[in-house]
Amino acid sequence: MNCIEVDGLSLWYGDFQALRNVSVRIRERQITALIGPSGCGKSTLLRTFNRISQRDASVRVEGSIRILGEEIFSPEVSLIALRRAVGMVFQRPNPLPISIFENVAFGLRIHEPDAAVEAAVEEALTAVGLWEDLRFRLHSPATELALEQQQRLCIARLLPLKPEIILLDEPCSALDAKATLAIEELLGRLAAEYSIVIVTHSMAQARRVSAECFFMLLGEVVEHGPTEQLFTNPRDARTGDYIAGRFG
Amino acid sequence: MKPALAPSPTTPRFRETPAIARRHRQEVIARRLLGTTLILSLVPLFAILIYLVWQAAPVLSWGFLVESPRDGMRSGGLWPALLGTLYLVGASLAAATPVGVLAAVYLNEYARPGRFSRLVSLAVINLAGVPSIVHALFGLGAFVAFAGFGRSILAASLTLAVMSLPVIIASTTEALKSVPQSFREASWNLGATRWQTTRHIVLPNALPGIFTGIILMVSRTAGETAPVLFTGAVFYKSIAGGDLFAYSLLDQCMALSVHLFTVSTQVPNVSDALPYAIAVVLVATVLGVNALSIALRVYLRSRKNW
Numbered sequence: 001m002n003c004i005e006v007d008g009l010s011l012w013y014g015d016f017q018a019l020r021n022v023s024v025r026i027r028e029r030q031i032t033a034l035i036g037p038s039g040c041g042k043s044t045l046l047r048t049f050n051r052i053s054q055r056d057a058s059v060r061v062e063g064s065i066r067i068l069g070e071e072i073f074s075p076e077v078s079l080i081a082l083r084r085a086v087g088m089v090f091q092r093p094n095p096l097p098i099s100i101f102e103n104v105a106f107g108l109r110i111h112e113p114d115a116a117v118e119a120a121v122e123e124a125l126t127a128v129g130l131w132e133d134l135r136f137r138l139h140s141p142a143t144e145l146a147l148e149q150q151q152r153l154c155i156a157r158l159l160p161l162k163p164e165i166i167l168l169d170e171p172c173s174a175l176d177a178k179a180t181l182a183i184e185e186l187l188g189r190l191a192a193e194y195s196i197v198i199v200t201h202s203m204a205q206a207r208r209v210s211a212e213c214f215f216m217l218l219g220e221v222v223e224h225g226p227t228e229q230l231f232t233n234p235r236d237a238r239t240g241d242y243i244a245g246r247f248g
Numbered sequence: 249m250k251p252a253l254a255p256s257p258t259t260p261r262f263r264e265t266p267a268i269a270r271r272h273r274q275e276v277i278a279r280r281l282l283g284t285t286l287i288l289s290l291v292p293l294f295a296i297l298i299y300l301v302w303q304a305a306p307v308l309s310w311g312f313l314v315e316s317p318r319d320g321m322r323s324g325g326l327w328p329a330l331l332g333t334l335y336l337v338g339a340s341l342a343a344a345t346p347v348g349v350l351a352a353v354y355l356n357e358y359a360r361p362g363r364f365s366r367l368v369s370l371a372v373i374n375l376a377g378v379p380s381i382v383h384a385l386f387g388l389g390a391f392v393a394f395a396g397f398g399r400s401i402l403a404a405s406l407t408l409a410v411m412s413l414p415v416i417i418a419s420t421t422e423a424l425k426s427v428p429q430s431f432r433e434a435s436w437n438l439g440a441t442r443w444q445t446t447r448h449i450v451l452p453n454a455l456p457g458i459f460t461g462i463i464l465m466v467s468r469t470a471g472e473t474a475p476v477l478f479t480g481a482v483f484y485k486s487i488a489g490g491d492l493f494a495y496s497l498l499d500q501c502m503a504l505s506v507h508l509f510t511v512s513t514q515v516p517n518v519s520d521a522l523p524y525a526i527a528v529v530l531v532a533t534v535l536g537v538n539a540l541s542i543a544l545r546v547y548l549r550s551r552k553n554w
Binding site for chain 2: 050052056057079080081082083084087088090092094095096097106107110111154157158161
């Protein structure tokens with residue numbers, strides 16, 4: 001099953017075209033990586049999936065994105081409901097300046113003011129492997145955590161909303177090698193339950209974590225395939241040059 | 249025998265040359281010049297304070313604060329003026345704060361960045377530069393005459409409110425801008441509406457800055473003379489000394505700034521110390537409010553998590 005289907009998507013920032021007629025199919029319950037050199041449009045593409053990119057008045061979009069079969073550019077779509085189902089994790093961990101507990105509870109509280117949050121918070125923190133470490137200091141500020149813990153927390157706070165898709169925009173670029181491996185291991189476990197799309201600068205990381213891989217260049221998708229095949233036997237010469245480190 | 253790794257120094261290289269010496273001299277001059285200007289700007293500040301208190305000393309007392317003026321304002325206290333200023337500042341804040349803060353929230357959190365919001369920001373900045381005497385005239389026309397409030401505390405404080413609005417909007421905007429964009433993104437991405445984001449994330453974190461801006465505005469408002477002179481302040485008003493509720497909103501009132509002006513220039517045979525004493529009370533009120541602002545800021549900062 002595909003969880004995201006993109007057809008003929010073009011996107012402009014003012015006069016600059018950042019995406020050119022992009023069509024992709026992203027499968028559910030596995031990790032899909034978007035790779036490519038800086039400025040290739042991979043983050044831009046990721047940010048269209050929950051329409052966070054459209055806050056800027058200068059952004060113009062053409063084409064179609066269906067998430068779980070539903071067209072997200074249709075005027076009837078509620079961004080609130082869409083973002084509840086499609087959560088995002090950013091490059092720099094950005095915990096809210098409130099307690100650890102409140103960070104995880106925040107999403108539930110804003111959508112369902114009467115929801116019971118305690119159990120959901122425990123479940124989410126357990127899922128990301130933070131519960132044992134933090135259960136006795138849930139009410140200290142989230143911003144005091146180590147970077148890796150902050151990034152785990154940023155993933156954890158999506159979970160109480162039961163999202164379908166988790167988008168990650170270079171989630172490890174602020175972390176050291178050990179923390180990166182730990183987060184990758186976490187993503188691997190989460191992929192059993194969630195569809196995960198990760199943008200990464202690191203080809204090694206894409207190769208370690210993803211089942212399928214998209215290579216983008218200058219706003220276009222150049223090649224797409226199972227990760228192992230794309231890395232060992234690229235069909236397009238540009239893909240080969242990029243993964244061989246000849247540019248980018 | 250092995251050759252030496254480096255030639256032994258025949259002439260020392262790490263010595264001050266004439267060119268380096270010149271740069272040292274420039275450095276000394278710069279340091280002294282900059283230090284002197286700092287002292288020059290501090291001297292008047294302390295000189296004013298010390299001179300004021302010294303001149304005012306014969307008159308200053310608790311009674312001076314809480315009594316009404318006597319003998320055609322030549323003796324007694326300044327309670328009606330002190331209370332009038334408190335009323336004017338309080339009422340103008342009550343009017344200007346909600347409007348100014350919420351307007352700034354709209355500008356910063358809701359309005360799409362573009363030509364319109366840039367134009368509004370520019371207008372706000374320029375409004376802050378309109379001389380207070382012009383606001384005074386506007387208040388006289390709009391509130392005293394057109395709205396029919398007459399010369400009153402209400403008309404005067406609304407005039408002061410109009411005057412403070414741009415400053416409050418500008419300082420609130422600064423405070424909102426200081427909240428990192430990543431907090432907003434995190435909140436939006438969880439499906440929070442803009443209002444939820446503003447209320448739960450942005451406003452709590454902008455609060456110290458917003459308070460500071462408002463309270464600094466108080467100290468400016470307290471000293472304004474022209475607007476209140478045009479729209480509601482009187483030469484003399486008899487109220488009971490120490491009575492906190494002596495004025496109603498539609499009364500005229502005395503104000504410290506106007507009182508200082510009239511006692512200094514309009515009343516013959518006033519003791520030399522009296523105007524200085526009024527000035528000391530005015531300055532002390534303003535400094536007191538500023539100290540409150542600093543204390544509040546320190547307190548709220550200490551609770552901040554980023």
